[in-house]
Amino acid sequence: MAAGTSTWASGDTGWRxxxxxxxxxxxxxxxxxxxxxxxxxxxxxxxxxxxxxKLVRGAYMAQERTRAAEIGYEDPINPTYEATNAMxxxxxxxxxxxxxxxxxxxxxxxxxxxxxxxxxxxxxxELGLYPADRxxxxxxxxxxxxxxSFPLGQAGFPVYKYVPYGPVMEVLPYLSRRxxxxxxxxxxxxxERQLLWQELKRRLRTGRLCHRPA
Ligand SMILES: Cc1cc2nc3c(=O)[nH]c(=O)nc-3n(C[C@H](O)[C@H](O)[C@H](O)COP(=O)(O)OP(=O)(O)OC[C@H]3O[C@@H](n4cnc5c(N)ncnc54)[C@H](O)[C@@H]3O)c2cc1C
Numbered sequence: 444m445a446a447g448t449s450t451w452a453s454g455d456t457g458w459r460x461x462x463x464x465x466x467x468x469x470x471x472x473x474x475x476x477x478x479x480x481x482x483x484x485x486x487x488x489x490x491x492x493x494x495x496x497k498l499v500r501g502a503y504m505a506q507e508r509t510r511a512a513e514i515g516y517e518d519p520i521n522p523t524y525e526a527t528n529a530m531x532x533x534x535x536x537x538x539x540x541x542x543x544x545x546x547x548x549x550x551x552x553x554x555x556x557x558x559x560x561x562x563x564x565x566x567x568x569e570l571g572l573y574p575a576d577r578x579x580x581x582x583x584x585x586x587x588x589x590x591x592s593f594p595l596g597q598a599g600f601p602v603y604k605y606v607p608y609g610p611v612m613e614v615l616p617y618l619s620r621r622x623x624x625x626x627x628x629x630x631x632x633x634x635e636r637q638l639l640w641q642e643l644k645r646r647l648r649t650g651r652l653c654h655r656p657a
Contacts, residue, residue, distance in 0.1 A: 475519070480534045484541050487548070494548040496538060497582070500531055500556075502624055532562055539563070542578045543570045551603065553582035555625050557634075560591055574599040584621060590635045 480496070487494035504520050511518045521527040531554075538550045552563050563579065572578055582603040583592045596602045607614050646652050 476530050477533055477537070480537055484537070488545075494541065494545065495550070497551040497553050498531070498535055498538065499553045500527055502620065504624075528556075528558075531559065535559070535563065536566060539566050539570055539572065539579070542572055546576070546578070549578050549580065551580040551582050555583055555588040555591065557591060560595070574601070577601055587621070587625070588635075590638055 483496075484494060486492075507520055508518055511520075521530055535550070535552065538548075542548050542550065552559065554560065560581065563581075567573075567579060580601045580603060581592065581595050582605060583589075584605045584607065592602045592604055607617055609617075646654075
């Protein structure tokens, strides 16, 4: 399982960029994620295929740890949340720098973490990567962190909203796993409530309760 999440799961990311090539999943929860990303970027350069990655922090951390303990190999997961964050940003930064030199390469920043989105926007600006170039995509789950997705979309960034669907008995456990894993979602829900409340007060103050888009 560790190899499956840290290695690049070719063609299995649920995301397909517009250029042919491998589109892979990178999950920096494992400690060797940075080595994997540099290796794959190098392979893409040498073999001439188009690099694309969906970058997630990684799920199923507890299962990974249980499996490592059961089988008796070293725990592959970063020791702390902070270590996972540092690894995510290190991998992301490396990929963004690659994008600067390789205009066909692409990345999806699949995260509900506001700091990660801010980090991406700042590095894009510093590196001169523009939303219209369609090299950097963002991804969030439907109903989660809309306060991140909508402004990004309005500002011209390509944003994917994942729509989990299927039999209730399968979708509910999936959503509850996501809610448990995503500390960002809990913070996000709270933030979303704050923002909605602010907007309501603003409309009451200005006497314009109904929004009529132009
Ligand atoms: C659009 C989208 C697509 C996704 N697709 C996939 C997918 O294909 N495969 C997949 O596996 N996951 C996928 N995920 C889930 C993803 O891997 C994360 O679990 C989830 O997004 C939470 O991370 P975050 O960056 O949003 O937020 P945050 O809340 O900032 O990060 C939470 C994550 O930090 C890590 N973490 C938390 N505590 C610790 C700790 N003590 N030690 C080490 N690490 C820790 C875990 O990875 C946890 O999921 C997807 C998420 C999104 C938004």
